[in-house]
Amino acid sequence: MKPLLTVKDLTxxxxxxxxxSSLSFQLERGDNLAIIGPNGSGKTVLVRALLGIVPHRGQIxxxxxxxxxxxxxxxxxxxHLPLSFxxxxxxxxxxxxxxxxxxxxxxxxxxxxxxxxxTPVGRLSGGQFxxxxxxxxxxxxxxxxxxxxxxxxxxxxxxxRVYELMRRLQEKLGLSFIVVSHDLSxxxxxxxxxxxLNQQGxxxxxxxxxxxxQALQALYGEHHQLYQHHHLP
Amino acid sequence: MRRMxxxxxxxxHIALPGLGIALLLGIHPLVxxxxxxxxxxxxxxxxxxxTGLDTQTVVGVVFTASLALGGxxxxxxxxxxxxxxxxxxxxxxxxxxxxGLTVAIxxxxxxxxxxxxxxLFSSELASATGLNRSRIDLVFSLIFxxxxxxxxxxxxxxxxxxxxxxPAAVARQWTSRLSPFLGISxxxxxxxxxxxxxxxxxxxxxxxxxxxxxxxxxxxFSLLVRGRLQTLPTP
Numbered sequence: 001m002k003p004l005l006t007v008k009d010l011t012x013x014x015x016x017x018x019x020x021s022s023l024s025f026q027l028e029r030g031d032n033l034a035i036i037g038p039n040g041s042g043k044t045v046l047v048r049a050l051l052g053i054v055p056h057r058g059q060i061x062x063x064x065x066x067x068x069x070x071x072x073x074x075x076x077x078x079x080h081l082p083l084s085f086x087x088x089x090x091x092x093x094x095x096x097x098x099x100x101x102x103x104x105x106x107x108x109x110x111x112x113x114x115x116x117x118x119t120p121v122g123r124l125s126g127g128q129f130x131x132x133x134x135x136x137x138x139x140x141x142x143x144x145x146x147x148x149x150x151x152x153x154x155x156x157x158x159x160x161r162v163y164e165l166m167r168r169l170q171e172k173l174g175l176s177f178i179v180v181s182h183d184l185s186x187x188x189x190x191x192x193x194x195x196x197l198n199q200q201g202x203x204x205x206x207x208x209x210x211x212x213x214q215a216l217q218a219l220y221g222e223h224h225q226l227y228q229h230h231h232l233p
Numbered sequence: 234m235r236r237m238x239x240x241x242x243x244x245x246h247i248a249l250p251g252l253g254i255a256l257l258l259g260i261h262p263l264v265x266x267x268x269x270x271x272x273x274x275x276x277x278x279x280x281x282x283x284t285g286l287d288t289q290t291v292v293g294v295v296f297t298a299s300l301a302l303g304g305x306x307x308x309x310x311x312x313x314x315x316x317x318x319x320x321x322x323x324x325x326x327x328x329x330x331x332x333g334l335t336v337a338i339x340x341x342x343x344x345x346x347x348x349x350x351x352x353l354f355s356s357e358l359a360s361a362t363g364l365n366r367s368r369i370d371l372v373f374s375l376i377f378x379x380x381x382x383x384x385x386x387x388x389x390x391x392x393x394x395x396x397x398x399x400p401a402a403v404a405r406q407w408t409s410r411l412s413p414f415l416g417i418s419x420x421x422x423x424x425x426x427x428x429x430x431x432x433x434x435x436x437x438x439x440x441x442x443x444x445x446x447x448x449x450x451x452x453x454f455s456l457l458v459r460g461r462l463q464t465l466p467t468p
Contacts, residue, residue, distance in 0.1 A: 070361035091347035120409040
């Protein structure tokens with residue numbers, strides 16, 4: 001079976017500065033990839049290159065017919081905009097010529113109430129906003145959800161809920177995930193592959209194999225360790 | 234695209250040099266205005282992409298240059314009408330063309346509305362959805378400038394943009410929901426024009442300033458009423 005994604009010698013140069021350099025890796029269907037790295041290491045730029053939003057050199061080859069959903073790191077949404085996520089979801093539904101029941105179906109899967117869908121975007125809580133963004137990304141039945149720090153600025157409980165939602169989506173819909181995250185414990189719990197990025201790919205593979213103290217030190221430049229808690233049943 | 238809306242008032246000034254050149258050449262002023270508005274829209278779109286400057290800066294440069302150039306080119310006896318509206322009476326042909334342009338704008342808005350909504354919220358998400366945000370920005374600019382052209386006849390280059398900005402500001406006082414917002418904006422705009430032109434005709438006032446004064450009055454009224462009702466949330 002063809003790999004879901006093949007990245008070969010990917011290089012991204014923005015404003016004359018090399019942000020991602022000679023990166024190569026491969027993903028299979030059903031993989032959950034976590035991309036980790038310090039601030040400014042090129043994680044968001046890599047995500048944008050995978051989506052085709054920024055120019056790049058090298059190869060990015062998705063399996064034919066792969067559909068991508070995207071949840072960006074932050075959106076500069078005007079708090080006073082007279083728009084609700086209901087408006088946005090319906091607009092996307094029409095733009096992509098999706099069946100009219102798609103919005104309701106996705107809202108039920110995510111657990112978005114009618115009230116949340118009708119609330120102006122500027123009045124939503126952080127957790128509601130994030131769930132609504134995931135619903136937006138799910139419209140059109142993507143094969144892969146690409147999420148850039150989906151739990152940034154969320155409290156721990158809400159963060160857990162978002163990751164649980166992602167796990168349920170994978171079980172129910174068979175989605176693959178590519179997630180940029182700073183939370184190494186969540187990476188270890190939910191990802192089956194991790195890519196360590198600091199302009200170049202410094203490690204790639206299952207977290208329990210590649211997240212060694214040496215790899216983390218090379219990545220972050222400080223003494224980092226991952227403590228695994230094993231609880232008795 | 235969002236910031237284009239904020240710069241809406243300034244965009245109308247771009248029509249002035251076209252008006253002036255048309256008057257000097259003895260052709261219909263709105264033909265000249267249409268040409269400079271369209272060229273201005275494309276110029277702003279190109280400059281944004283090539284210079285990386287934000288919309289408001291680019292519009293600021295283009296409109297001030299246009300205003301200066303228009304002031305130099307427009308015959309002095311026509312300058313007041315060019316700035317504030319109120320050329321000679323509307324001919325049947327002008328009415329039909331304005332009506333046709335309005336219908337074309339409404340059809341274009343209907344076709345592009347969803348793409349505008351997505352791009353307005355987040356151009357990055359619009360791109361990830363597969364939309365061409367550069368094309369959306371250009372189409373929006375062109376529709377925007379043609380809307381300004383429709384109002385130019387009786388509002389003038391200084392005030393035409395006001396009917397884009399003020400009715401929306403009034404509507405925002407009353408609702409946070411998209412459909413009511415669009416409906417209220419349209420009603421305020423139509424009401425301001427009707428009432429303002431009636432006032433201008435009866436009191437022998439300039440049309441453009443009368444219309445905009447009515448719209449501004451609606452905004453003040455909304456502030457006062459919403460201020461009294463400030464304990465109630467905006468629906």
